[in-house]
Structure formats: C-alpha cells, structure tokens
Amino acid sequence: MITAQPGILLPIPQHARYLSFALGDVAQIAAALAALRELADGENTVVGFGQSLASALGAKIAGLKSLPQITAPGLSIEAAPEVLWLWLRGDDRGELLHRSRKITCALAPAFTLHDIVDAFKYAEGRDLSGFEDGTENPVGEAAIDAAIVGPDSPLAGSSFVATQRWRHNFDCFEALSQHAKDNAIGRRQCDNEELDDAPTCAHVKRTAQESFSPEAFVLRRSMPWAEGNDGGLLFVAFGHSFDAFEAQLKRMVGREDGVSDALFTFTQPVSGAYYWCPALKDGKLELAPLGVFPDR
Numbered sequence: 001m002i003t004a005q006p007g008i009l010l011p012i013p014q015h016a017r018y019l020s021f022a023l024g025d026v027a028q029i030a031a032a033l034a035a036l037r038e039l040a041d042g043e044n045t046v047v048g049f050g051q052s053l054a055s056a057l058g059a060k061i062a063g064l065k066s067l068p069q070i071t072a073p074g075l076s077i078e079a080a081p082e083v084l085w086l087w088l089r090g091d092d093r094g095e096l097l098h099r100s101r102k103i104t105c106a107l108a109p110a111f112t113l114h115d116i117v118d119a120f121k122y123a124e125g126r127d128l129s130g131f132e133d134g135t136e137n138p139v140g141e142a143a144i145d146a147a148i149v150g151p152d153s154p155l156a157g158s159s160f161v162a163t164q165r166w167r168h169n170f171d172c173f174e175a176l177s178q179h180a181k182d183n184a185i186g187r188r189q190c191d192n193e194e195l196d197d198a199p200t201c202a203h204v205k206r207t208a209q210e211s212f213s214p215e216a217f218v219l220r221r222s223m224p225w226a227e228g229n230d231g232g233l234l235f236v237a238f239g240h241s242f243d244a245f246e247a248q249l250k251r252m253v254g255r256e257d258g259v260s261d262a263l264f265t266f267t268q269p270v271s272g273a274y275y276w277c278p279a280l281k282d283g284k285l286e287l288a289p290l291g292v293f294p295d296r
C-alpha cells in the first residue's frame with residue numbers, strides 16, 4: 001500500500017532536529033539508503049532527497065529542482081547541498097540526539113553530516129515573534145490535496161518540501177510599536193484576528209493563499225530554532241509541487257508589484273533548500289523512483 005510519510009500531515013511535535021547531509025562516497029549510496037529505510041519510518045523521521053542526490057544516481061524525479069536564488073538587497077543566503085534532509089520529530093531532546101547519532105553513523109560514508117538545527121514548539125505553536133503560526137494551514141483532505149502528490153502520478157504519495165532558515169533580529173522587532181508589529185504580519189498578536197485594514201506589505205496579504213491564480217496552498221510545518229541568544233524560524237512548507245511556495249515567495253520579495261514583505265524588516269532567510277519526500281510503500285520508503293531497489 002502506498003501512503004504519504006505520516007509525519008508530514010501530523011501537527012508539529014514538541015521538539016525536532018533537522019539534519020542535512022552532503023554527498024560522500026557515492027559507491028556506498030545504495031547501501032546507506034537501504035539502512036535508512038530500516039531506520040526512518042516517515043512518521044518520527046521524515047526523509048527528503050535533493051536534486052544533487054538524484055543527479056548522482058542518474059535519476060530524474062519529475063518536479064524536483066534546486067531552490068531558486070532569491071536576490072534582494074542585503075540578502076545573503078547559503079546554498080545547502082540538497083542531498084538528504086531528515087526531520088527528526090519527538091518530545092525528548094535526549095532521544096533525538098541518540099537517534100540522530102545512530103542514523104548519521106548508518107549513513108556514513110555515503111552521506112556526511114552538513115548541518116543540524118535543533119527546533120522546538122514555542123507556546124501553543126507560535127513563531128518567536130510571538131505570533132501564532134499555522135492558522136491558515138489547510139486541514140484534513142485539503143491538507144492532503146495541498147501537500148501530497150495525487151494518485152494518478154507515478155510519484156503518488158510523495159511530497160515536495162521547501163525549507164528555509166530565517167534569523168530574527170529581535171532588537172529590531174522589539175523596537176517596533178505593537179501597531180507596527182501587527183501590521184507587519186497582518187494579524188493582531190493578542191488574539192490572532194486578521195486585520196481588515198492591513199497594509200499591502202503585511203505578510204498575510206503577501207501570502208494569502210486564495211489570492212493567487214491558481215490558488216497557492218501549502219502545508220506549513222515550521223518550527224522555531226534557537227542557538228545561544230540567536231533564533232528564528234525553520235520555515236518548512238510541503239506541497240504537491242514547488243509552484244505554490246514559489247508564487248508566495250515571489251510576491252514576498254516584491255517581484256509582482258515591487259512591494260516587499262514587511263517580515264523582511266525584522267527577519268531574513270539565511271539558508272534554504274528543496275527536497276522530494278518519497279511515499280511509503282507497505283510502511284517503508286519507496287526508493288524505486290531514485291532507481292534504488294533495496295528489496296531485490
């Protein structure tokens with residue numbers, strides 16, 4: 001039976017780790033992927049593969065590509081290797097550490113650890129700015145329609161994920177009046193009410209999913225991250241393709257009308273990547289589209 005990786009559709013966990021890997025010994029990839037298939041269940045450990053891995057295997061995943069460069073004054077975004085991405089979900093940081101060590105060890109020498117970001121749920125699901133995040137996420141069947149490739153495709157049950165690490169400038173944010181903060185998002189922080197008279201640059205005006213043609217729905221599963229006194233949002237959006245995310249991002253950076261998202265006044269993306277998250281077949285990662293057949 002083909003299903004989506006269940007972790008994509010579940011609410012965000014209390015804690016998480018995002019691991020990204022670079023390519024190591026290419027000759028060992030098939031063995032490492034066979035090991036990963038035993039360790040990653042798609043629920044507690046969600047898996048995504050990037051364009052560089054598909055290319056190394058000579059595979060073509062329709063719709064998979066690299067994250068387009070965003071160019072805006074003052075922006076400096078680190079390009080991730082786009083090889084392998086793991087989202088470890090859990091409620092115990094100790095268990096997450098042990099799980100990530102075990103998986104990293106099993107993946108060597110084919111994959112080498114590039115980056116780990118520890119993330120967590122803040123309050124009832126807020127960004128570190130204090131605003132509730134995820135309110136307008138589609139739910140139920142609409143979430144599946146937005147995030148998962150439909151049954152008629154050879155990639156049925158899989159998903160495409162855009163990830164971006166944003167770093168907040170808390171001093172700058174705290175210096176804003178409450179009115180300016182609410183206007184930057186387009187919702188009232190105190191009760192999450194959407195503001196009818198929000199400015200055009202308000203984040204929810206830039207990204208209002210029904211306002212695109214075609215409508216641009218994604219399933220956001222972002223989580224706050226922190227390191228020392230630094231922090232921000234690990235933005236994560238699952239889609240049945242990258243189109244909806246790209247439409248939103250283009251409008252955020254002002255490509256449509258020259259108006260850039262007010263979010264940029266207090267936060268900036270510092271890295272980002274695209275990955276394809278395969279379906280599960282009978283509960284195991286379906287790797288056939290990559291040309292890897294661990295069962296044979």
Ligand code: HEM
Nearest residue numbers: 127131132133134135136166204207208209233248249267
């Ligand atoms: C630091 C970065 C970001 C922060 C702090 C942030 C925060 C928020 C908040 C507070 C909301 C309102 C509540 C909700 O519906 O979730 C929201 C909505 C939304 N955001 Fe973001 N966001 C960030 C980046 C992005 C990016 C990069 C995209 C896509 C390219 C995006 C897409 C959306 C969408 C689609 C909505 C719902 C809009 C609607 O249909 O009303 N966000 N975001």
